[in-house]
Amino acid sequence: MEVDYSGDVMTLNMGPQHPSTHGVLRLELKTDGEIVADAIPHIGYLHRCFEKLAENIDYPGIIPFTDRMDYCAAMNMELGYVLAVEKLMGIQINNRVRCIRIIMAELNRIASHLIAAGTYGNDIGSFTPFLWCFRDRETILDLFEETCGARLLYNYNWIGGLMYDVKPGFEKKVIDFIDYFEPQVGNLNKLLSDNYIFVKRTAAVGILSPEVAINYGVTGPNLRGSGVKFDVRKDEPYLGYEEFDFDVPVGKGDYGPVGSCWDRYIVRIREVKESCKIIRQAVAKLTPGDVHESIPKRVKPPVGEVYMRTEAPRGELGYYIVSEGGVKPHRLKVKSPCFTVMSAFREVSRGSMIADVIAILGSFDIVLGEIDR
Amino acid sequence: MESIARLLQLIPKYSELPEFLRALIPVVVSCVVVFALLALAVLFLVWMERKVSAHIQDRLGPMYVGGWHGWAQTLADALKLLLKEDIVPASVDRTLFKMAPFIVFLGAFAAYVVLPFGATSFVADLNIGILYIVAVGSLSVIGIIMAGWASNNKYSLYGGMRAAAQIISYEIPSAMAIMTVIIPVGSLSMVDIVNAQKGGIQNWFILRNPFTFLGFIVYFIASLAEVNRTPFDIPEAESELVAGYHTEYSGMRFAFFFLAEYANMFLVAGVATTLFLGGWTQVIPGSFIAPQLLPGPIVFFLKALLIIFVQMWLRWSLPRLRVDQLMYLSWKVLLPISFVLVLGVGCLAVYW
Numbered sequence: 001m002e003v004d005y006s007g008d009v010m011t012l013n014m015g016p017q018h019p020s021t022h023g024v025l026r027l028e029l030k031t032d033g034e035i036v037a038d039a040i041p042h043i044g045y046l047h048r049c050f051e052k053l054a055e056n057i058d059y060p061g062i063i064p065f066t067d068r069m070d071y072c073a074a075m076n077m078e079l080g081y082v083l084a085v086e087k088l089m090g091i092q093i094n095n096r097v098r099c100i101r102i103i104m105a106e107l108n109r110i111a112s113h114l115i116a117a118g119t120y121g122n123d124i125g126s127f128t129p130f131l132w133c134f135r136d137r138e139t140i141l142d143l144f145e146e147t148c149g150a151r152l153l154y155n156y157n158w159i160g161g162l163m164y165d166v167k168p169g170f171e172k173k174v175i176d177f178i179d180y181f182e183p184q185v186g187n188l189n190k191l192l193s194d195n196y197i198f199v200k201r202t203a204a205v206g207i208l209s210p211e212v213a214i215n216y217g218v219t220g221p222n223l224r225g226s227g228v229k230f231d232v233r234k235d236e237p238y239l240g241y242e243e244f245d246f247d248v249p250v251g252k253g254d255y256g257p258v259g260s261c262w263d264r265y266i267v268r269i270r271e272v273k274e275s276c277k278i279i280r281q282a283v284a285k286l287t288p289g290d291v292h293e294s295i296p297k298r299v300k301p302p303v304g305e306v307y308m309r310t311e312a313p314r315g316e317l318g319y320y321i322v323s324e325g326g327v328k329p330h331r332l333k334v335k336s337p338c339f340t341v342m343s344a345f346r347e348v349s350r351g352s353m354i355a356d357v358i359a360i361l362g363s364f365d366i367v368l369g370e371i372d373r
Numbered sequence: 374m375e376s377i378a379r380l381l382q383l384i385p386k387y388s389e390l391p392e393f394l395r396a397l398i399p400v401v402v403s404c405v406v407v408f409a410l411l412a413l414a415v416l417f418l419v420w421m422e423r424k425v426s427a428h429i430q431d432r433l434g435p436m437y438v439g440g441w442h443g444w445a446q447t448l449a450d451a452l453k454l455l456l457k458e459d460i461v462p463a464s465v466d467r468t469l470f471k472m473a474p475f476i477v478f479l480g481a482f483a484a485y486v487v488l489p490f491g492a493t494s495f496v497a498d499l500n501i502g503i504l505y506i507v508a509v510g511s512l513s514v515i516g517i518i519m520a521g522w523a524s525n526n527k528y529s530l531y532g533g534m535r536a537a538a539q540i541i542s543y544e545i546p547s548a549m550a551i552m553t554v555i556i557p558v559g560s561l562s563m564v565d566i567v568n569a570q571k572g573g574i575q576n577w578f579i580l581r582n583p584f585t586f587l588g589f590i591v592y593f594i595a596s597l598a599e600v601n602r603t604p605f606d607i608p609e610a611e612s613e614l615v616a617g618y619h620t621e622y623s624g625m626r627f628a629f630f631f632l633a634e635y636a637n638m639f640l641v642a643g644v645a646t647t648l649f650l651g652g653w654t655q656v657i658p659g660s661f662i663a664p665q666l667l668p669g670p671i672v673f674f675l676k677a678l679l680i681i682f683v684q685m686w687l688r689w690s691l692p693r694l695r696v697d698q699l700m701y702l703s704w705k706v707l708l709p710i711s712f713v714l715v716l717g718v719g720c721l722a723v724y725w
Binding site: 013019020034125128131132135195198355358 | 426603614693694
């Protein structure tokens with residue numbers, strides 16, 4: 001966008017302590033009045049040396065650290081890691097483990113998207129959706145707590161199995177929740193998604209064209225919001241996702257150009273419904289079995305390297321592990337979806353208004369723990 | 374004020390006081406009474422806002438302090454704010470920084486002088502009443518700009534500038550909407566305006582003719598913007614500007630901004646009640662609800678509370694507009710509509 005910036009350009013430092021930078025992100029805004037000439041993200045305030053740390057810990061010990069990357073979707077974070085190690089070691093898991101993992105991952109996806117939608121409403125100035133979303137997320141966290149004792153950072157997926165089997169009656173509770181939750185999505189749409197002001201604020205803002213998105217390596221709902229139908233669960237299935245019947249929603253530009261903030265937002269809402277479908281099928285497929293059956297006594301993968309990608313709520317999560325045959329990985333590299341989308345932020349937000357910068361940032365749904373690692 | 378002056382006559386030896394004291398004391402006493410009532414009303418409104426928002430959001434809100442549904446919560450909060458350390462950041466313009474909250478509050482408070490709560494319960498019946506409210510209400514803009522500038526904080530500055538632009542823009546449609554009432558009444562006095570609506574709900578200006586009905590809608594929207602309520606709360610947009618012009622304020626000074634915000638909210642609701650909802654007059658005169666049971670001030674408060682409830686309802690349901698959309702709404706939507714309304718009311722007044 002060509003904007004003639006007359007007058008003085010003021011530097012506005014947004015963050016790291018700011019209500020809507022979603023954590024400790026610092027944005028350096030060059031503002032001309034209300035218009036933002038440039039928005040430079042500065043990351044690293046939550047850097048914890050995860051990758052270096054992983055070289056000094058044995059394989060099972062890394063799982064809790066993966067939880068802390070994307071703390072809104074810890075189940076998906078550890079799932080990607082354990083799948084990578086299992087692929088490296090050639091471990092086969094039984095059907096029960098597989099279905100429980102899928103149920104947990106999809107429940108966590110719903111929880112994560114609920115946070116995304118709720119905080120996005122908050123960014124746009126509507127506080128009520130935030131609490132409605134958190135109310136529903138609470139039930140999911142209760143289910144997790146009942147299963148593994150933790151509400152946020154689970155350490156539940158183990159290499160070759162699970163920490164515990166689910167409690168009796170878990171299946172019914174999950175189905176009850178889905179039955180309750182699916183109509184709630186409609187309520188959220190009435191309150192927020194189709195609200196005239198909300199649409200006006202988001203539908204023509206922050207256009208991320210499919211070309212730009214692909215060039216920057218954007219994945220997940222942000223890419224699908226731009227109309228590109230790419231989902232690792234469909235295109236490179238793992239855990240037997242190919243047996244499940246679900247759609248991959250993409251942004252269609254219902255209220256404006258494709259790839260707007262509204263498209264990215266609504267893709268998440270639609271994905272939540274697809275996750276509900278997957279959970280119903282996974283519960284139906286659940287067979288009795290021992291979740292500790294194939295857990296190795298000693299995790300010592302052979303020499304080699306592996307790249308495993310999974311579809312985390314925020315996009316394609318990749319783990320690249322190099323093993324030299326020891327109990328610790330030689331190198332662990334994470335390809336995090338939020339980091340790649342953050343690199344496109346500057347291009348998307350240039351020339352918008354201050355309020356739009358917040359709208360764009362919120363629509364990317366970043367989690368700083370995963371960007372900085 | 375007359376009734377207070379009459380009450381004061383009952384004090385022994387009151388008439389022996391010097392002339393200027395006898396003129397001054399009723400003014401001071403009525404101001405204190407209005408201030409006390411206002412503070413009480415604000416305490417109640419804050420509690421109400423928390424309860425309304427809580428129930429909209431599927432929560433309960435304050436439930437413990439004071440026993441019944443946490444009625445004393447705001448009292449406790451106010452005490453906390455009073456006891457907090459008075460922080461004046463090092464790099465602020467100290468004089469302006471300290472003055473700003475009081476000027477903002479002054480603008481809100483001074484307007485209450487002419488608000489008729491009941492047939493005889495008002496401080497003064499100025500013959501330019503409504504004009505005075507519009508004029509004094511704008512005072513708070515000065516305070517907000519002062520706060521934004523003196524804080525020496527970029528977010529505060531943004532908040533202050535946004536607030537100034539917004540309040541001044543919306544003053545025009547709101548004044549035009551007020552005109553739709555003034556033209557048929559033929560007087561700027563608040564008491565005259567209420568008296569013109571006596572005799573039940575069908576005489577209220579909101580139901581008198583379509584122009585005044587739309588005038589009410591325009592006034593309501595513009596007044597929302599004037600008091601910085603959602604969807605027009607961009608000056609203090611939490612997600613963008615942290616807290617806007619009062620980012621640097623804490624403790625007592627912050628409490629004054631807060632007080633002013635709710636006082637303004639009640640003021641615009643009171644003005645809307647007076648202009649369009651018949652003020653303190655009964656809904657159905659001479660009906661089963663005897664005027665003795667529901668005296669004027671209570672009717673007034675109930676009507677104002679209804680409007681405030683709608684304000685809160687909107688606040689907790691709607692997202693926030695962007696600055697340019699806000700200006701668009703004022704200059705390109707509300708302003709033309711309000712001109713047409715004034716024209717229509719004028720035609721009615723001439724040709725009916």
